[in-house]
Amino acid sequence: MSHLSFLRTTLRTGILAFSLVHLPSASAQTDFDWNSITPTTSLNWVGCYSQLTQCARLNVPLDYSNPNVGSAAIALVRVPSPLGLSGAPGYRGPVLFNPGGPGASGIDFVLGLGGSIQGIFGPEFDVVSFDPRGVGRSTPAISVFTSNLERAEFDMSAGTLNTETTSRSTLPERWAKTQVLGSLARDRSANVISHMTTDNVARDMLRIVEAHGRNKLQYWGISYGSVLGATFAALFPDKVERLIIDGVPDLQRYYSVDGGTLVADADKTLQAFFDACAGAGPQACAFHSPTAAAIKRRLDKLYERVLRQPAPAYSASLQKYGIVDLFTLRNIVLSTLYAPSVYFAPLARGLKALEDGDASVLYQLPMVSSDEVYASIFCSDANAVTDSAAQIADYAKTISSLSTFSSFMSSIRLLCS
Template sequence: MRPSSSFGSLLPIALWLPTALAGSEFNWKTLEASTTLHWTPCYSAPLQCTLLQVPMDYSAPQNGVTASIAIVRYPSTSPKSQYRGPLLFNPGGPGGSGVDAIVASGADFVTVFGDQFDVIGFDPRGVSYSTPTISFFKTEAERRFLIPSAENVIFPSLNASSTALADTCYGSVLGATFASLFPDKVGRLIIDGVEDMEGYYSGNLTNAMLDTDKAMQTFFDGCAKAGTEGCAFHAASASEISAKLDALSSAIKTQPFPVIAPQSHGIVDFLFLRNAILDAVYAPYDLFAPLAHGLAVLAAGNATLLYTQNEVPNFECDCTNSSAALPFHENNFESYMTIACGDPVPINDTVGELQTFYEATTKVSSFADLLASTRVVCASPNFNTRGWKIHREGRFQGPVGAKNTSFPLLLVGNTIDPVTAHASAVKTSMAFPGSVVLTQDSVGHTSLVAPSQCTFGHFKAYFVNGTLPAPGTVCSVEAELFPSGSYNITVKRAAENSEDWKVREAANNIGRVMRKILRRTL
């Protein structure tokens, strides 16, 4: 968590951390780690990469053991007089690659925030391109063939979700922890999708689920309001739509659907259905309408549409061996579990204690079977007594907060966020006097779920001018959960070819890239 002097003291750091791909490749082994930043052209122009060497253990730097942090930069093109410094970005996870995020969407960040910043992505130690790293597999082939059987060992009786494991809001944890440890190093810090810090470090994310069922309810309400034209799973009332989904979920438990699709094959069963629904709750403006269509077709006896909407193509070996020289770096699952189980206090729950914990979480959300599974894995003997050795020396133990940061924080929360309740943003803001909570009136995870000129206007004003929104500010979004054809045409005609339209599309692309990165686990 300790920053290097190159980042922490010489320039004010603008750091945007939401709580989530690369189309070209680069061999990071060609770079030599250094305690200073030496930028090298990488991927495709204008991207530049470097490896920052840091002590493995900051309490004993003299032992000479080091780690290398992979960093990518989309450099500013503005004149020196207008240059604002680096804007650091981390997509969260834990396990999400900030490098891949900027490789895929660096240009979009420039469109949204302007070219006054160097847009920088980094992989925290142990994640993706940073070293040392942990991976159970040497190749993508091993991962794709062995993970399915391993999933049956790790989660034999749980409806555990790889997506749920990928999407807790580690970016917000990084931001709030950094501000707590180094309040004098805060330049401009936006934390979007704010995790319950107390819950994270205690290994109990129950409060993260406070609004999950509210988010699901917006599907039922929106579908009922949209009518048959806007929502294919329509019924006369929200309660009837909910009952239809319950009946469909119950039926698929005993009658799953095998599917052969163009790119893969698989089974649409109860777990697949639950994950598809939870995915849509994360990004409802993009996924509610397609989900409704998939559910309607599934209810009619055909699972192909729902499957292809959530399809992961079958793995194909690279017969040309063109990527053989590139080191295998995918370790999202391993880094997720190492960080998620290593940051909190040790979890040594008995089976009975886990059962009590699970029963308590089910009273908070009907999605507890998916979202509360991390604690179960962290309590597993595989992590505590066999094979894994997690060293917690130097673990952050609080308190979260600081009486006076060098610049006030901007915290962002949706009115209904399925995995980072708005209440957590308010709670965290109270720990940082002078900070402000910007509320976006939207459903889904982080402000990236829907375009909002208001929200991004405040982001840009904060980064460029240091201007905070007034306390209590609420921003609307330019999106609908079940958009009609006339709505889409009106919005496009009003904004097409304008700067606002370009910013809107760039913001949408950033959100889609983050979701892809955070889904790349099991």
Template sequence: MEGYDLKADATLPSVVVPPTARRKTRVMSIFSMLAYLLAGLYIIYSVQYKRTTRPAVERELHRAEPDFDWLSLTPSEDINWTPCFSEYKCARIILPLDYLSPPGVGPNVTIALQLLPAADKENYRGTILINPGGPGGAGTDLIKRRGKDIARISGGSYDVLGFDPRGTGASTPSAQCFDSQSQLDIWGIQAGAQLLNLTDGSVGMARARERVVGQMCEKALGGNGREDLNGTVEEWGAGRFMSTASVATDMLKITEKLGEEKLKYWGFSYGSVLGQYFAAMYPDKVGRLIIDGVYDAYNYRATLWNTNLVDTDAVWASFHNFCYEAGPEQCPLYESSPADVQDRVTAIINGLTADPRAIPFAPGGPLVLTKKTLHNFAFRAAYSPVINYPPLADILLAVEQDNQTALAAAAPKLGGGVQCKCEQSLPWLMDTEAFYAIACGDGDPITYSDEDYAEWFSHLSETSEFAAPIWGFEYLRCSEWRIRPKWRYMGPLAAEKTANPVLIVSPTYDTVCPLTDARAVHARYAGSGLLVQNSYGHCSLAAPSLCTAKHIRAYYENGTIPEEGTVCEVDELPFIGQVGGEKIAAMSVEDRELLESLRAMAEEVPTFGHF
């Protein structure tokens, strides 16, 4: 069947499904179904960090929360902490815009920091810096929501610090190219209903849109070509100084300003690239450095974006396998075999090609649900299957049954409800074009040709039929980006020796950062450890695993690297729920609390790329 006739054979993790999981009864009243649907939808979208994955209504809910005024903090060359968000400390530090210029020459940037102090003062071990991915994710935002969970996983003896990399969040200057959030939102709804395909004109439309963004950003962030001694950031061009090399150096400076000798770090998704850069550039400054959900930085730096989808179809196939394994009580799309579940899902999604769903009475205004929207929704759900697959199944069922009540409830999360707002959003809550400045700037420049793109996209489709119509935008975005960074790190993305070993963590089947990439990086950083988690989804966060969490804690507390070949099983599966019921019942209080933190972190799985 068109676009979704996948035959990937994905092996389920080797866990025993407790009989009680199969006997659970689904409450089918309309009120409970809607409550479940809305809760699931909220979970799917509350974890996204970038414009195209956080619909307008979700952004408005986020902005409506009481917020700290970052601009009330006076930037300083030292870290001057101010109480914020009840139990946290916040600061803005001044760092050089251009590390290649002599000290004191040229303008500066300010970096926003948010810190959760360590609970265990007696065994204090320093500060762990967190990068939530992207590129473009704001570390302060993640720490505000999940700092306590990260602290529990790491053992409680570290301060946990989220920082907003250049161009993102509350750091300044921001990589904002549109005049307002409303202008950007309206631009987003003009994208059309076509998935990328080489034969229907969708590539030309996508290129034209990326050309618009590229030219707007060149005007806003590209500078005027002069680097006068007393010139402004605007004159120098902020977009020329947001490279990963600069951010890695920012992390070194933050570590020094904290009074610590070596970096402690946990980076997810794109954060794995940032971690590779740091360990290569400053190997003698590696303290405890974890990269989780790993993209090979060589592929990233070459602007290839073509190894990411090696296991994506296996992750998507697990939807059908887990649905079948869970049974009809747990999965509303259950059929007599995984292949039959797949055929049913394929028919639902492909059916929207000829028969898009009209949703006339959605809360935020009428909406037409297209195949492109549902396809994107399914792809994003595959980042965190444990959290996202059950509500995705309910949405697919609502489409199949044309359940207008459920579809109307889901509409705000499916692109509806965009409103024009006259008032300006707080700067740190606005979406940015940081992905372009960071990822496209880090990468080799692309000169677009129809032939080159057709070859690249064809190979991508062979790798993942499911994800290629979405992932194909990455090449197009960077092909229309013209701002080049002053500083690109072009040395080896490897280290013969680091001051302390790096820990690499990877699922067996990662949606966009495959285990093969993690193994390649492992081979390049001498002495590093590789911990494999037998799970599906992006980063280890996607599936709660006490085994993984305890290895991470042992690494942070003692520097312990897992033995080569270590594989951790998980404690929860999509649709099925908890596994090993007797083991869970016998857990200590500490393990139960740790498992709760892991479940909370499963709601924070980052996207990767500009989605």
């Protein structure tokens, strides 16, 4: 296996948490006071979190077209090159990394996998990532709600954006809720959110590169990170040294909030689950049946069952609880498709437990989610969406033939309406 292939395999074990699913990195540590670093226009690295990592805060204009508006402080972390630290020959500068999103923390990702990434790139490079403006430790933060209680009461859970055919009758109510969210964002954070766009993050990356004393960008971006990388290349084509964009969506569709093609191959990946489970046998796959078709029929029966009667998901020994309805079940299945080698076995166990009457096991698996940060960045990037509830329903119907998971993409359009 090549170094590149190994790195891709390593990253895929953690990447789901940083693309459509926003989860904290299991290895991320929290015992560092970012307020102890004064933001500056140069990169003043200090030790943080562990002996392997250093942190800095870079002061950048909030509005590049009008620097007098104010500033943002970009929080960065790096696994430094030992050659760079010692001044030895062979140092080749920083590789900036973005794990996806929008709204995901690059810092959490590097705290979890930075050492592995550097082990593949080699000691000549710093591995550098950051929380994009408005995200995580970077300031000012995007905050539509005044408290966690208000946020919980509003309910930004994934089901709020359900556009499944079976829920279309209540779509107008969910559309109205997104209008309230938009009004809250305009009234409370418009001056911040308007500057949290991908093109501004690309400009921040150029400042990061220049603060390293380099002229050109070396970059790896996955999923949304590929959107960021492509945007940088479009803005600064003469500032690119090496650029890897991986898991690439259609850039035009991203900016026009037309994401149906993002799940065009999801059903093929689900078929791979059916095939693998049938071939693995009952000892290796908890949801085993002799044929892939039989496994698919069992999953379809579970869809029908939770549509008729959502299942309570609770166990005193498990962290997460809630209900598994049709939207949640399909959400979980889709989420596992982002990292098959990691999640196919847990998915099989969860489906078997649900079949046996216990939804709590399945409920622990990742789910696609859309928080206020994701919504603020994605919808600020996008061309204006002024769709009515009826138009959202029409859009959902139009893209429904692309994938059985297409409703999750129409949910994004609902979010930005």
